[in-house]
């Protein structure tokens with residue numbers, strides 16, 4: 227935890243009340259107890275035979291017993307008296323807070339199924355062991371498992387076993403729930419050649435459940451290709467390229483939960499961090515890990531990680547792009563060491579009646595050696611006095627003295643040595659250094675020579691140099707430069723694991739900033755090249771991973787889409803040839819037709835039409851509704867909603883069954899999803915960005931936020947790439 231102290235204070239610990247009720251209220255169709263939740267005519271014969279009451283009663287009894295066992299585990303934890311086992315109050319405090327976390331983690335959430343699956347194995351040709359798979363481990367009074375944690379090795383087969391590779395499983399059973407009660411189950415006999423492979427209706431129902439509130443966990447329905455990423459080794463960095471809605475964020479969060487389970491001690495020491503693009507996104511995802519019992523994960527934006535200066539300025543795109551260029555790292559490296567000056571005078575140390583003289587050329591050798599070793603600036607600065615002291619000690623020994631370590635320490639602290647070190651290796655303030663680089667043309671030229679051309683150097687310089695650190699209008703990219711300079715001076719502590727979401731938007735210098743926070747750990751890098759909407763967005767994962775310092779990372783691709791209906795993703799994918807020519811269109815597990823409506827309206831009638839479309843959707847459908855509009859149109863459509871008497875939320879505010887409409891500026895739509903999306907004026911969204919490709923990418927992001935349907939309204943002609951589809 228010490229290392230985490232360098233991060234901004236823990237953000238909203240993963241806690242929030244109020245979503246549970248709304249989840250159960252929108253938990254899908256209601257069915258009588260004991261009946262499967264899947265309409266009978268959609269069921270294969272195997273599922274229908276599984277509807278008989280007896281097995282359901284058996285499973286419900288196991289659920290009730292598991293709940294009782296969980297309550298007993300919690301009561302045990304609450305009853306623990308730690309006064310006798312702790313040596314002092316500090317230990318007691320630490321132990322008590324761990325205990326409190328455990329008690330919290332053992333809470334039984336009434337509407338969250340304690341287990342969602344069952345695995346049966348065979349033994350000697352007869353029935354063998356069977357395991358219930360759930361969100362957390364539950365054991366009975368004898369310590370025998372009632373429910374196995376989904377992250378345990380045993381549970382892997384639940385996600386990966388198939389007819390082709392049954393992994394010794396004879397039966398996989400999935401449970402359907404309604405408000406915490408088992409209402410259905412579905413069996414797959416993996417070793418039965420007569421049973422045809424089929425897709426799971428329960429799985430489909432779970433995936434298609436209307437969305438309200440923050441992101442949910444997907445433990446019950448993780449897909450085999452996702453599971454491979456979730457359970458990848460902690461030592462290696464994994465990069466996931468995936469089209470919108472393929473589950474990248476979900477996979478990243480479940481990976482953290484998995485790693486904390488499999489390597490809890492190590493990661494508790496070193497820490498884990500989830501990095502997201504903005505605050506609304508972080509609020510949207512913040513409940514997933516607590517729902518999985520993980521409360522100790524930090525989350526931050528890149529801007530928060532590098533908040534060493536107050537950011538008040540905005541760079542024009544070409545300037546920001548240049549400041550984010552990896553070449554800036556070399557300019558900074560040179561500038562940080564610029565103050566190192568070779569000595570002109572010997573160092574003379576007086577001790578008692580003797581004077582010891584280390585000639586200038588010998589001190590220079592020591593300095594050069596430290597420079598070549600490439601250690602951090604301050605480490606070298608700390609090492610130099612000891613090196614000089616060592617040179618003095620050698621002379622003492624030659625003169626017949628027998629100095630010990632204490633003498634070396636004393637010499638290193640001698641005023642003459644200190645003064646020499648101060649002159650040779652002066653202290654560097656990273657903020658002042660960057661300030662000087664951006665305001666002093668000569669200083670910049672001296673260190674950028676051969677790296678940046680004259681035009682680039684001009685671009686970097688502030689038009690009017692600020693008077694000091696406080697009055698400077700620092701930009702977001704400047705803060706990253708300061709972070710780099712700080713790391714050159716003193717090593718940034720590394721965490722055990724970092725999940726970097728929406729990674730495609732980072733500049734090379736931002737990748738470096740994230741990379742130093744996992745330099746001795748590993749990372750999960752998630753993104754989609756087609757959704758890159760910054761002027762410096764990465765064009766290739768190989769380049770991004772190299773800047774991150776993890777060039778060896780494996781790049782996996784997810785192509786199965788869980789969010790966007792087929793018709794909508796096909797429409798949005800019309801943009802792909804213009805925005806990311808190499809990328810394939812995502813598939814969709816959502817088949818239903820009629821999810822897409824494109825409506826042209828007369829000029830002047832757009833605002834009213836948009837409000838009317840929102841009212842129509844709110845009246846006719848359940849789930850959340852997102853109205854996405856170009857940032858410059860938000861005020862106008864907001865006024866239209868007000869006029870129509872439609873209250874709305876801002877992104878990141880939690881939707882509930884009573885407040886389902888959110889007005890989302892296009893710039894904040896990334897990573898979010900809404901059950902139904904009304905999209906205002908695509909042309910304005912494109913025009914809101916500095917260039918057409920970025921505009922089309924922004925539009926691609928906005929078009930792919932919908933879970934069950936999308937209505938596009940436009941008064942201006944649609945962008946040519948979309949018009950073809952319309």
Ligand SMILES: Nc1ncnc2c1ncn2[C@@H]1O[C@H](COP(=O)(O)OP(=O)(O)OP(=O)(O)O)[C@@H](O)[C@H]1O
Nearest residue numbers: 444447448449470471472473474475476788789897
């Ligand atoms: N295996 C799964 N089972 C059920 N739902 C899933 C599964 N995988 C993903 N989802 C759901 O699909 C939706 C999209 O997932 P997610 O936001 O993680 O996708 P993404 O790839 O990060 O999208 P984007 O690129 O748009 O940010 C979420 O609601 C998520 O819960």
